[in-house]
Amino acid sequence: AQSVTQLDSQVPVFEEAPVELRCNYSSSVSVYLFWYVQYPNQGLQLLLKYLSGSTLVKGINGFEAEFNKSQTSFHLRKPSVHISDTAEYFCAVTGGSGTYKYIFGTGTRLKVLA
Amino acid sequence: GAGVSQSPRYKVAKRGQDVALRCDPISGHVSLFWYQQALGQGPEFLTYFQNEAQLDKSGLPSDRFFAERPEGSVSTLKIQRTQQEDSAVYLCASKKSRDRGETQYFGPGTRLLVL
Numbered sequence: 001a002q003s004v005t006q007l008d009s010q011v012p013v014f015e016e017a018p019v020e021l022r023c024n025y026s027s028s029v030s031v032y033l034f035w036y037v038q039y040p041n042q043g044l045q046l047l048l049k050y051l052s053g054s055t056l057v058k059g060i061n062g063f064e065a066e067f068n069k070s071q072t073s074f075h076l077r078k079p080s081v082h083i084s085d086t087a088e089y090f091c092a093v094t095g096g097s098g099t100y101k102y103i104f105g106t107g108t109r110l111k112v113l114a
Numbered sequence: 115g116a117g118v119s120q121s122p123r124y125k126v127a128k129r130g131q132d133v134a135l136r137c138d139p140i141s142g143h144v145s146l147f148w149y150q151q152a153l154g155q156g157p158e159f160l161t162y163f164q165n166e167a168q169l170d171k172s173g174l175p176s177d178r179f180f181a182e183r184p185e186g187s188v189s190t191l192k193i194q195r196t197q198q199e200d201s202a203v204y205l206c207a208s209k210k211s212r213d214r215g216e217t218q219y220f221g222p223g224t225r226l227l228v229l
Binding site: 004006041042043044046049051090092094095099100101102104105107 | 118145147155156158159162164172205214215217218221223
């Protein structure tokens with residue numbers, strides 16, 4: 001069975017500092033990986049996704065993530081955060097034949113401090 | 115163009131009442147998902163439709179939960195005899211094709227509170 005672990009429930013960081021939000025997954029098959037952002041009172045919005053090819057994936061709003069198969073990780077990074085990046089971030093995985101499920105992590109709340 | 119819409123946005127139900135939650139996906143989108151998001155948790159898969167066919171309902175918590183998409187567009191999630199543990203945000207998402215790598219577009223959710 002597939003699973004996703006987001007170990008950090010909350011990450012406070014000062015404005016203009018770099019940030020990394022961690023995501024680890026478990027799966028016995030090839031996977032597709034996603035990062036979504038959820039702003040207060042809004043729906044989830046896709047930041048970026050890894051399907052295949054280059055392990056470094058660039059997304060919207062200056063975010064990027066690196067797929068590491070040996071460590072089964074897909075950590076999200078941004079070199080310099082803004083106040084407006086304050087939101088909840090979710091990692092998700094899907095993959096394998098015969099399944100339509102997307103498995104989401106429990107989320108990481110990013111709080112950017114002035 | 116219009117995104118995924120859900121109605122109502124908020125619903126308060128007394129324990130034992132039946133509720134119906136509506137999802138209007140993006141026009142032409144083949145795939146439709148329902149998720150349940152409890153407070154402080156990530157979305158949990160409930161069910162998946164490809165056009166009007168419900169191909170996976172393994173995430174539905176009990177037989178009180180029922181979903182349909184009779185014409186392959188609008189979908190309704192029905193919860194019978196609601197219980198307090200059903201309180202959550204119910205999210206709907208759609209995507210253009212059945213390709214697993216395709217982007218899902220989420221609606222704003224329906225916040226259900228069962229008293």
